[in-house]
Amino acid sequence: xxxxxxxxxxxxxxxxxxxxxxxxxxxxxxxxxxxxxxxxxxxxxxxxxxxxxxxxxxxxxxxxxxxxxxxxxxxxxxxxxxxxxxxxxxxxxxxxxxxxxxxxxxxxxxxxxxxxxxxxxxxxxxxxxxxxxxxxxxxxxxxxxxxxxxxxxxxxxxxxxxxxxxxxxxxxxxxxxxxxxxxxxxxxxxxxxxxxxxxxxxxxxxxxxxxxx
Numbered sequence: 001x002x003x004x005x006x007x008x009x010x011x012x013x014x015x016x017x018x019x020x021x022x023x024x025x026x027x028x029x030x031x032x033x034x035x036x037x038x039x040x041x042x043x044x045x046x047x048x049x050x051x052x053x054x055x056x057x058x059x060x061x062x063x064x065x066x067x068x069x070x071x072x073x074x075x076x077x078x079x080x081x082x083x084x085x086x087x088x089x090x091x092x093x094x095x096x097x098x099x100x101x102x103x104x105x106x107x108x109x110x111x112x113x114x115x116x117x118x119x120x121x122x123x124x125x126x127x128x129x130x131x132x133x134x135x136x137x138x139x140x141x142x143x144x145x146x147x148x149x150x151x152x153x154x155x156x157x158x159x160x161x162x163x164x165x166x167x168x169x170x171x172x173x174x175x176x177x178x179x180x181x182x183x184x185x186x187x188x189x190x191x192x193x194x195x196x197x198x199x200x201x202x203x204x205x206x207x208x209x210x211x212x213x
Contacts, residue, residue, distance in 0.1 A: 056204075063199045095119065
């Protein structure tokens with residue numbers, strides 16, 4: 001499903017752009033009073049939940065239909081794409097072999113451009129390897145006795161361990177100046193999981209924002 005999510009992302013952005021409410025305040029109902037001015041009941045919330053569930057299901061059905069159409073297009077064009085990929089790979093290999101066999105043609109200049117393709121030789125960036133970091137650190141201490149100068153070549157990172165700190169009681173965390181944020185109750189609206197739930201969530205993301213004062 002992730003590949004389809006990547007494919008549908010542009011569509012999701014277009015849909016969201018055309019379905020965003022022009023004024024969110026006009027689309028929100030008080031958490032204490034409904035549009036009629038009376039107190040909201042659980043029955044009201046159940047009715048609204050059914051409306052959302054029905055709309056959500058229709059959206060899921062539309063996503064599945066779109067998925068089928070995209071898969072059909074992929075099945076139609078994939079064989080041809082595979083042939084073109086094979087041809088391009090073979091052509092690149094032949095070009096690579098020709099350049100390897102004639103390094104003398106690329107002394108000066110080292111590279112040329114033919115048919116919008118830059119080819120030739122270029123200096124590799126290389127990859128630094130430190131087989132024995134401990135020995136290297138000891139040699140750095142000898143080469144650069146001054147700690148300030150040596151610090152330019154040594155990377156030291158020290159940070160609090162959130163995983164173990166989470167085991168401390170709240171009073172100790174407070175003494176350490178650590179705050180627990182976003183721990184308050186939040187509204188939960190989560191339909192039952194399905195195969196298209198991630199796609200539907202992507203389409204609905206940021207389309208409706210629920211805020212509790």
